[in-house]
Amino acid sequence: MGNKFFRLKKDGKDVGSKSKRHGRSQRKMAVEEELLHRQALSMALHQHQLSQRFDGSMSRRIGSTSARFGSTSSRRTILSDPFSNGKQVPEFVEHLKTKKVVLVHGAGFGAWCWYKTIALLEEVGLLPIALDLLGSGIDQTDPNSITTPADYAKPLIDYLHNLPEEEQVILVGHSCGGASISYALECYPKKISKAIFLCGTMVADGQRPFDVFAEKLGSVESFMEESQLLTYGNGKDKPPTSLMLEKQQTKGFYFNQCPDKDIALATVSMRPIPLGPIMEKLSLSPENYGSSRRFYIQTLDDHALSPDVQEKLVRENPPEGVFKIKGSDHCPFFSKPQSLHKIFLEIIQFP
Structure with a gap:
């Protein structure tokens, strides 16, 4: 009694209608996840650069959200991960x-x-562009x-530099x-309409990206001493130049709530992390x-950058x-x- 998944008819038969709907929803989720993973595999095999166009269409579209808040407020929104049954493309996209x-x-x-974000944004008529930073992805x-x-x-800076003078992007x-988009905001503030930090290192002026992770990793000195995965590209007598986490470390650090297929994709695709950029202080005016207009998305089950940080x-x-996402890892x-x-859709439509 009281089970939210079941409802009894007056004749005493256990219909389980809610359970059936839940089952259909779960199957629908599985189908969509499989489609997304196939798209990721296609993306990896063909090694497309920058904006990736996926073939086919998704079976679900998310309608526009009705929530709003004023341009100077800092209201917080918390979301889980529900599926929308809406089929309509948000009307606001046409007028953006x-x-x-x-x-x-x-x-x-x-x-x-x-790859999932690209497919979903394209589905509603937006133009996602995914960049490989230097030494990342397929950049050699x-x-x-x-x-x-x-x-x-x-x-990223080259891309913004080459944009027409009157054109803006959402970053x-x-x-x-x-830290990279903070640097971009400093270089080209007029070409960025909104900046969204996704569990990101939203550093202040004079702060290093590493400082944000210091609570988890310890001081620079102790981190350097304890890490066994550092590369010394300029010789052992010089500071280390890159870091590569072990597969088990990345799984617990980044992917504690991720599907196994995504973890598999990540473990064969991740590259060493250049240390120089995260050890240098940013100068932000x-x-x-x-x-700039900045927005932050917090992840509430994050083992890499804790909710407190x-x-x-x-x-x-x-x-x-x-904004906050329940049950999300890094x-x-x-x-x-x-x-x-x-x-993303809610932030994008803010005037």
């Missing part, structure tokens, strides 16, 4: 001035990690040769990609970075709006793609 969404991966990842640059945030973010940065980031460097584009997509 900015439809390009530039997706910037975190350290060790590449453009490949956004030696990670040990990348020493500064400017080096690392060069593909998304995951994890350490938050009130005139450029400070004038994320809360500290938004408290010390307040964005315009804050990679919501794998573990909670639909909830992430709904938040």
